[in-house]
Amino acid sequence: MSNPVYVAIDVPRLDAAKVLAEKVKGHVGGVKLGLEFFCAHGHHGVMELAHVGLPIFLDLKLHDIPNTVAGAMQAIHVLEPAIVTVHASGGRAMMEDAKAAAGENTKIVAVTMLTSLDENDLSRTGVAGSAHDQVMRLAELAEAAGLDGIVCSGQEVGSVHKQWKNGFFVVPGLRPAGSNVGDQKRVVTPRQARDDGASVLVIGRPISKAEDPLAAARAIEATL
Template sequence: MTANPIYVAIDTSDLAAAEALARAVAPHVGGLKLGLQFFMAHGPDGVRRIQAFGLPIFLDVKLHDIGNTVAGAMTSLAPLGVAIVNVHASIGVEAMKAARAAIGPETAIIAVTVLTSFDDTDLAAIGVQARVRDQVAHFAAMARTAGLQGIVCSGAEAAATRAAWPDAMIVVPGVRPAGGELGDQKRVMTPHAAVDAGASILVVGRPITAATDPAAAAAAIAASL
């Protein structure tokens, strides 16, 4: 776990709002996650604007394509020097290897396993017969073979992943304080429980970004750890 494992999810196309949020939470968190909505609206220049606040950036673009295309995208992203970027594990080991080779060692590449909005029923609906925990373990093994730094999974799979892959970067979204609204998330865990389970980084969105006072909400979650 990093000194402060909380990364705030900035998922907005409003650059001024994103900068205001980053400014407010910067003293209380360990990093910032920039999602597709932000990146599609503002691209690399927007990333640089948020990097100006001095926190590590997790660029959450969830790349999913053939190896040549994913490697090309990584080459284009390399000059940004973000701390973390991700791909979908389902692109396969060879494409993940290509992604890893295309970007510098200062950027960690992690693989998305099973989205935290999915449960076993959702997996079955898209033709995956494995249970979530088994599918996550399978994808984690693929990511490790490909030379990636870790995976994205829910807190429910963090302990098993840590046991199987001790030095993995385990990024856990779907984090909710006790009693918090679940929204569209199904596999959730409290921040403290996720850290205890082995999470390296906690991605926290709406419990902070939708709060009346995001800075206070971020500070409270940090204090709970």
């Protein structure tokens, strides 16, 4: 992948999403569409963004019983996404069925721990141990289930890469040096994540909310 940056376009207006994607497409490697976009625009919206000519990452974080997740995966075949997310906490059977139902050219990656969470949040949900330990446990489960890779923060990707040499690692919650971290709790710079083994760098607000999104995308690309 020549440019690992996927710009996160989670906006409610389709016209604004298309304008942003067209504006930055020369300096990113793909487009990430999440729940807000998909719930607002569905299949039609994804197809409209596909006209921009960039790979589409559907960040749907599917998490349900295995049969339901497999059915959802089959329902998006027509969209030909490059990447789709499921939750690793859905268990091995769910991840196995998700992978089996996915399109031939679609990578399935498991979300391990949201970058908006920290160890205090884990404890409140009944999960003992550190964020690092939780990510490593779920990465091992995802690999055993036959998935292509995982989603984790930049703070864990180096360790996961050492454990899973040929895995495909998506790192969100990235912030260029000196920028506002917002609601993210476990952040690193795009360059650090890439150096530690990230395959895809998901960057949203530092590009989408910038005064000049094109300049912001170009500046991030230059650091890589």
